[in-house]
Amino acid sequence: MRKIKLYKILRALTARVSIFRKHYCVVCEHHADTFLPYRSGWQGAPPLMRVLDLIGSNLDQFECPWCSAHDRERHLLMYMRASGIFDNIQSMSVLHFAPEQRLSKLIFSQNPARYIKCDLYPTAPDTERIDILAIPFMDKSFDLIIANHILEHVVDDTKALQEVWRTLKVGGRAILQTPYSQKLHHTWSDPGIDTDNACLQAYGQEDHVRLFGRDIFERITSVGLESCVSTHDQLLPQYDPKEYGVNGKEPFFLFKRPA
Numbered sequence: 001m002r003k004i005k006l007y008k009i010l011r012a013l014t015a016r017v018s019i020f021r022k023h024y025c026v027v028c029e030h031h032a033d034t035f036l037p038y039r040s041g042w043q044g045a046p047p048l049m050r051v052l053d054l055i056g057s058n059l060d061q062f063e064c065p066w067c068s069a070h071d072r073e074r075h076l077l078m079y080m081r082a083s084g085i086f087d088n089i090q091s092m093s094v095l096h097f098a099p100e101q102r103l104s105k106l107i108f109s110q111n112p113a114r115y116i117k118c119d120l121y122p123t124a125p126d127t128e129r130i131d132i133l134a135i136p137f138m139d140k141s142f143d144l145i146i147a148n149h150i151l152e153h154v155v156d157d158t159k160a161l162q163e164v165w166r167t168l169k170v171g172g173r174a175i176l177q178t179p180y181s182q183k184l185h186h187t188w189s190d191p192g193i194d195t196d197n198a199c200l201q202a203y204g205q206e207d208h209v210r211l212f213g214r215d216i217f218e219r220i221t222s223v224g225l226e227s228c229v230s231t232h233d234q235l236l237p238q239y240d241p242k243e244y245g246v247n248g249k250e251p252f253f254l255f256k257r258p259a
């Protein structure tokens with residue numbers, strides 16, 4: 001374990017000082033030779049996930065060697081900027097689930113009208129304990145709800161989505177990034193998949209409770225949310241996913257509570 005940690009530190013240092021710094025982190029604004037992989041990268045992902053071409057994190061270009069931001073944090077910031085949400089967040093009341101450390105600092109620095117960071121198991125004093133299945137706020141409280149890679153961990157995703165819809169203001173938006181397989185027609189889970197290894201093999205991670213298929217968009221809109229989903233190519237055509245260390249197949253899961 002210590003050997004792996006030491007290797008990672010050395011790899012991060014090398015990536016920072018190399019003269020071939022062709023990658024760029026939008027979070028810390030540093031260049032690097034490479035981003036660091038998650039575990040052993042895409043080749044080390046469970047075979048079923050590779051066969052189903054799971055669209056989630058960029059496992060090969062995952063962690064920034066300078067600031068440790070993960071690819072999904074970088075991609076979300078890029079999407080929020082490109083959609084205008086980030087620049088207009090000052091006027092918004094924001095609820096942010098499982099707030100990513102660096103992204104939440106950047107959001108906070110924009111001075112949102114109200115910014116509540118929350119988690120089911122908070123580890124920071126400024127993060128409230130909130131269960132997405134029972135959001136303790138009145139109807140129509142928020143202009144923006146951010147739940148980046150949350151739904152795949154929640155046992156009752158429909159209830160979670162109903163709570164998101166209920167607490168969004170009319171016209172309010174939710175960012176709901178979630179890993180899924182475009183090849184799989186139907187989202188699936190099975191109560192027999194009940195060990196860490198079974199969940200890893202079947203759903204892609206030990207603490208995931210299902211594998212979403214291409215019906216994920218219908219599942220989300222079935223609670224009354226309206227899809228405003230865009231692809232990387234539509235919203236970020238000038239950004240090479242490789243250079244920025246993001247998964248170009250990951251769309252921007254943006255939904256709106258319509259009138």
Ligand SMILES: [Zn+2]
Nearest residue numbers: 025028064067
């Ligand atoms: Zn960085």
